[in-house]
Amino acid sequence: MAMQIHGSLLSPFTRKVTLLAMELGRDFEAIELIPYMAPETFGEISPLRKIPVLRDGSFTLNDSSAICAYLQSLAGTELNLIPTNPKQLGKVLWIEEYADTALFEVVSRGFFQPLMVNQLLGKPIDFERVKRAAQKELPPCLEYLEDYLSEREWLCQSGYSLADISIYAQLANLKHTRHLPESDQYPNLIRHFEQMMERERVAELFEQEVAYLKKMQAGLN
Numbered sequence: 001m002a003m004q005i006h007g008s009l010l011s012p013f014t015r016k017v018t019l020l021a022m023e024l025g026r027d028f029e030a031i032e033l034i035p036y037m038a039p040e041t042f043g044e045i046s047p048l049r050k051i052p053v054l055r056d057g058s059f060t061l062n063d064s065s066a067i068c069a070y071l072q073s074l075a076g077t078e079l080n081l082i083p084t085n086p087k088q089l090g091k092v093l094w095i096e097e098y099a100d101t102a103l104f105e106v107v108s109r110g111f112f113q114p115l116m117v118n119q120l121l122g123k124p125i126d127f128e129r130v131k132r133a134a135q136k137e138l139p140p141c142l143e144y145l146e147d148y149l150s151e152r153e154w155l156c157q158s159g160y161s162l163a164d165i166s167i168y169a170q171l172a173n174l175k176h177t178r179h180l181p182e183s184d185q186y187p188n189l190i191r192h193f194e195q196m197m198e199r200e201r202v203a204e205l206f207e208q209e210v211a212y213l214k215k216m217q218a219g220l221n
Contacts, residue, residue, distance in 0.1 A: 003028040005067075006045070007052035008035075009212045010116070010176070012104060013064040014052040015205065016169040020068050020162060022201040024075045065096060068162055081165070083158045092156050095163035098144075103170040106137045112173045120216055134179065142186050149188035153195075168196040172206065176213060 005021065005028050007014030021028055035042070035051055045060050046053045053060065054067045061067050072082040083089050110133025114126035145167065148155065155163035171193055174180040183190040196202050 004031050004055040005052055006031040006033045006055065008032060009209050010173065011051055012169040012173055015172060016166055017052045017064050017067045019165050019169065019201060019205060020081060021071055022205065023081060024071055024079060026071060082162050083156060085158065088156055088158045092161050092163045095155050096166040099166035099170050103141050103167065106133055106141055107170050107173050110137055111177045111179050115177045142181065142189055146186045146189045149192050164196060168193065168202065176209065
């Protein structure tokens with residue numbers, strides 16, 4: 001059985017794993033799976049009922065960070081998107097954690113859920129929640145990343161890495177909700193985001209996401 005990645009195209013954690021696999025040149029089958037619409041048997045492959053889930057033959061693995069580490073280990077040292085240098089590794093893992101916690105909390109709960117998810121579920125858009133996130137919660141997260149990128153092309157000294165993929169994976173949902181800030185507000189961060197969008201695999205995946213969103217929104221009309 002070919003390697004499978006179970007998850008949703010619009011999940012930032014599925015996006016992170018998918019992009020890493022694509023950049024590493026891994027062949028895999030993408031299995032669309034939305035946790036709150038998953039069958040009861042989903043718990044058999046995901047004890048926490050979260051995505052993504054990786055299945056590689058008889059081997060099953062949960063958690064996006066664990067899956068990324070597994071994929072990098074399979075790739076060997078030919079392309080190190082997770083560096084082995086102790087200090088660089090520490091920085092990459094820190095940025096990944098920052099993206100997965102602080103940035104996810106704001107982008108998902110402050111923008112994607114009240115705008116996109118509510119719309120897709122037929123619920124009213126929570127404009128007050130979006131306003132609070134835009135004015136109070138998002139700026140500190142983006143300011144931290146803006147300063148971090150002030151003297152860097154990429155987030156890790158060694159170059160393009162999982163750190164860059166992790167941040168992009170969250171910000172892509174801001175792009176989908178049309179709440180990604182302008183470059184005059186955060187020039188370093190938006191330069192980094194645009195640099196990510198220029199990568200072949202990133203652009204390819206983003207186009208798939210746009211088509212997926214259009215199809216889902218068309219089904220509401």
